[in-house]
Structure formats: structure tokens, C-alpha cells
Amino acid sequence: MQRPAELGDRSLFPRLEADVYAAHAAISPPSSRVEQAVADFMREQAAKGAGAFMRWKEAREALRPRLGALIGAPGCDVAFTGNTTQGITAIAVCLPWRRGERVVLCRGEFPTNVTPWLQAARAHDLQPVWVDAPDPLRPVGDFLDRLEQALRGGARLVALSAVAFQTGMRLPLGELAALCHAHGAELFIDAIQAVGAVPIDVVADGVDYLAAGSHKWLMGLDGCGLLYVAPERAAALRPLMAGWLSHEAGGLDFLGRGAGHLRYDRPIRQRADLFESGMANAIGLIALGAAIEPLEALGTATIFGHVDRYNGALSEGLVARGFRTLRAASVGARAGILGVLPPGDVELIALHAALGRAGVVTSTPDGVLRFAPHWPNAHDEVPRVLDAVDAAVAELRAATSA
Numbered sequence: 001m002q003r004p005a006e007l008g009d010r011s012l013f014p015r016l017e018a019d020v021y022a023a024h025a026a027i028s029p030p031s032s033r034v035e036q037a038v039a040d041f042m043r044e045q046a047a048k049g050a051g052a053f054m055r056w057k058e059a060r061e062a063l064r065p066r067l068g069a070l071i072g073a074p075g076c077d078v079a080f081t082g083n084t085t086q087g088i089t090a091i092a093v094c095l096p097w098r099r100g101e102r103v104v105l106c107r108g109e110f111p112t113n114v115t116p117w118l119q120a121a122r123a124h125d126l127q128p129v130w131v132d133a134p135d136p137l138r139p140v141g142d143f144l145d146r147l148e149q150a151l152r153g154g155a156r157l158v159a160l161s162a163v164a165f166q167t168g169m170r171l172p173l174g175e176l177a178a179l180c181h182a183h184g185a186e187l188f189i190d191a192i193q194a195v196g197a198v199p200i201d202v203v204a205d206g207v208d209y210l211a212a213g214s215h216k217w218l219m220g221l222d223g224c225g226l227l228y229v230a231p232e233r234a235a236a237l238r239p240l241m242a243g244w245l246s247h248e249a250g251g252l253d254f255l256g257r258g259a260g261h262l263r264y265d266r267p268i269r270q271r272a273d274l275f276e277s278g279m280a281n282a283i284g285l286i287a288l289g290a291a292i293e294p295l296e297a298l299g300t301a302t303i304f305g306h307v308d309r310y311n312g313a314l315s316e317g318l319v320a321r322g323f324r325t326l327r328a329a330s331v332g333a334r335a336g337i338l339g340v341l342p343p344g345d346v347e348l349i350a351l352h353a354a355l356g357r358a359g360v361v362t363s364t365p366d367g368v369l370r371f372a373p374h375w376p377n378a379h380d381e382v383p384r385v386l387d388a389v390d391a392a393v394a395e396l397r398a399a400t401s402a
């Protein structure tokens with residue numbers, strides 16, 4: 001009988017070396033349940049080879065509606081992908097673009113949600129339109145106004161992150177989708193910094209497309225992700241990235257039903273999983289299935305509340321030490337990430353390294369010191385983090401004044 005996951009209890013991560021692991025927005029360490037699930041898969045695969053295929057394929061299919069539930073979508077509208085980028089590229093390649101259409105992009109986005117759109121712009125003669133990043137210290141209405149202004153010129157698609165990777169600012173997906181649709185634009189959401197950390201409901205919010213990877217807040221492994229495509233949007237795609245596993249039922253008959261079934265004219269599925277074009281990342285999906293069990297048991301709303309209290313206490317302590325916090329005032333604009341800027345005389349990269357030596361693992365995207373705790377992080381870590389910050393800052397100041 002497995003012990004249930006509990007907020008603030010790290011016992012499912014016995015190998016974790018850090019005293020405080022607060023880098024879930026970068027890469028999550030796999031739990032012992034994930035290790036066990038992967039080991040079980042490998043053992044059976046090694047013993048049975050092709051004979052194990054159907055059993056694991058069924059396990060994968062059981063994962064699809066579970067991933068859907070984490071984003072408020074039916075499983076049939078969710079595809080497994082290799083990463084966030086693959087999901088974005090799939091749509092950028094397969095949208096039936098018309099020459100000259102405008103694509104709204106955001107300065108400060110992670111490049112994942114920019115490069116594929118710029119490539120599509122080159123290929124189809126589209127016009128990229130840039131808006132400034134949302135400022136976590138300003139009301140979200142400021143950003144929505146800027147976006148509306150860009151949309152007044154017309155747009156085919158708006159590409160945004162649900163949660164900004166540096167500041168942790170969360171955007172209101174329902175309001176974004178309504179705004180985009182009012183102007184005839186579709187909404188693509190990069191949700192890798194949101195799924196698993198905050199509740200998401202793509203159907204209720206009217207999001208058209210959403211992509212994420214599994215190695216951050218979902219706590220799976222690298223090289224595995226998901227793509228949601230609203231059914232009416234999927235129906236309009238040109239399936240340019242279809243492969244041998246993208247055909248409707250019957251596409252596999254040639255492997256097990258004798259001669260006469262090898263055909264190339266079977267229709268392609270016009271839904272998200274058309275992008276599952278060849279063999280899947282079996283290990284990644286096995287790992288993901290085990291990784292999300294605690295998220296399902298605890299619930300993302302509960303996890304967010306836990307992490308938000310942790311970040312609130314940490315932010316307060318850091319501000320008292322001269323740091324600038326990028327934590328949004330409104331709870332709806334916050335997620336799992338706490339971004340802070342060190343005092344002017346403390347160098348960010350050196351501080352990050354000193355914290356790491358003290359057993360506090362953080363990350364430093366785009367000039368920000370990023371804390372990203374998840375459900376296993378206990379609130380009583382916060383005083384230890386602040387002690388480590390005090391020691392690191394004192395060490396760095398002593399080194400520069402010497």
C-alpha cells in the first residue's frame with residue numbers, strides 16, 4: 001500500500017540532495033513512484049519485447065483523460081507530444097494561414113512560444129505584431145488594454161504564456177480568449193509553467209490551443225508533453241505533420257490481419273492526436289502517469305494555495321532584506337513561481353551559486369532569481385532559505401569589499 005502524498009512531505013523524493021529544492025519551474029526531480037513505474041516498464045519490456053506493447057499502450061490511453069482533467073478538457077482533445085515546442089510547431093505548421101495575416105507575440109516570452117511563429121511568418125508571409133510583456137506589479141487590465149490595441153489591427157492568432165517564466169505572473173485565460181475571439185483571433189497558450197501548479201479549464205475559458213511539457217510542474221521527465229486542440233480548431237487544420245499512426249481506425253490492420261490491408265489512403269484523424277504520428281515516448285508517458293498521481297490526489301487548487309503561502313512568506317522575508325519582489329498583488333495573477341531581484345550590490349549569478357552551495361536550489365532565468373517550490377516543499381523551509389540568503393549575501397558583500 002503506497003503512502004498518500006501530503007503537502008510539504010518530501011518522503012517520495014528520498015534521493016533529493018538539496019536541503020531546499022525550489023527549481024520546479026526548471027526541472028522537477030522524479031519521485032520514487034516515477035522511478036518504480038519506469039523500472040516496472042523496463043523489466044516487462046526487457047522480458048516480453050513486442051509482447052508488452054498492447055498492455056503499455058492501454059496504460060497510455062488511460063493517461064489521456066487524466067491529463068485532460070488537469071486542464072479541463074476531454075481526453076479526446078489531448079495529444080501526447082515530445083515537448084511544448086513540438087505542440088506549438090505542430091499548430092504553426094498546420095494552421096491554414098493566409099498571406100499577410102497578423103500573429104500577436106509577446107516580448108519577454110520564452111523563445112518556445114516565439115520561434116515557431118516566426119518560422120511560420122517567414123514561410124507564409126505573415127506579419128508578427130509585438131506587445132510588451134505583462135508587468136506583474138501592474139493590474140492585468142493594463143496588459144489586456146495593450147493586447148486589445150494590437151488586436152484592433154486584426155490578427156489570426158495570439159500566442160501567450162499562461163504564466164510568465166521569469167516573474168510568475170499568471171494571465172486570466174478566460175478574459176484573454178474572450179478578447180481574442182471578439183477580434184476574430186485564436187488563442188494559443190504555452191502552459192508549461194501553469195499545468196500542475198494552478199487550476200486550468202481550457203473548455204470553460206475558451207482556449208483554442210494549449211501546449212505544455214511534463215518535466216516542470218507535472219513532475220514527469222524531459223521529452224514528453226501534451227497538446228490540447230479545441231475540436232473545431234482541429235477540424236480546420238491542414239494535417240501536414242501526419243504520419244503512419246495518424247490514420248483513422250484500421251491503419252494498423254496490415255500488421256496483424258494478413259495480406260491486403262496495406263493502404264495509404266485511409267483518412268487522417270482531424271483531432272489533436274493526429275500529431276501522434278509515430279511511436280510514442282513510452283518511458284516519458286509511463287513516468288508522467290506516475291508523476292501526476294499526487295497532483296490528482298491533492299488537487300491543483302490545494303497545491304497552488306500551499307505554494308502561494310510558501311512564496312508569500314519568502315517574498316516578505318526577502319523584501320525585508322532589500323530584494324525587489326515581482327509577486328503580483330492579486331492572487332489570481334500569481335502561480336507557483338516567485339521571481340525576485342537582489343539588492344543592487346549583490347550579483348545574481350554569484351548569489352544563485354552561493355545558495356546552491358548552501359543546499360538551496362533555485363534558477364536564474366532572464367536576470368531574475370526564481371524560487372519555484374511545489375507540493376513537497378514544506379513551509380518550515382522558508383526560514384532556512386532566508387538564513388541561507390543572509391549568509392550568501394554576507395559572503396558576497398565581504399568578497400567585494402575585500
Ligand SMILES: Cc1ncc(COP(=O)(O)O)c(C=O)c1O
Nearest residue numbers: 083084085110112165190192213
Ligand atoms: C514558458 C516556457 N515555455 C517552454 C519551455 C520549454 O519548452 P519545451 O518543453 O519545448 O522544452 C519553458 C522552459 O523550459 C518555459 O519556461
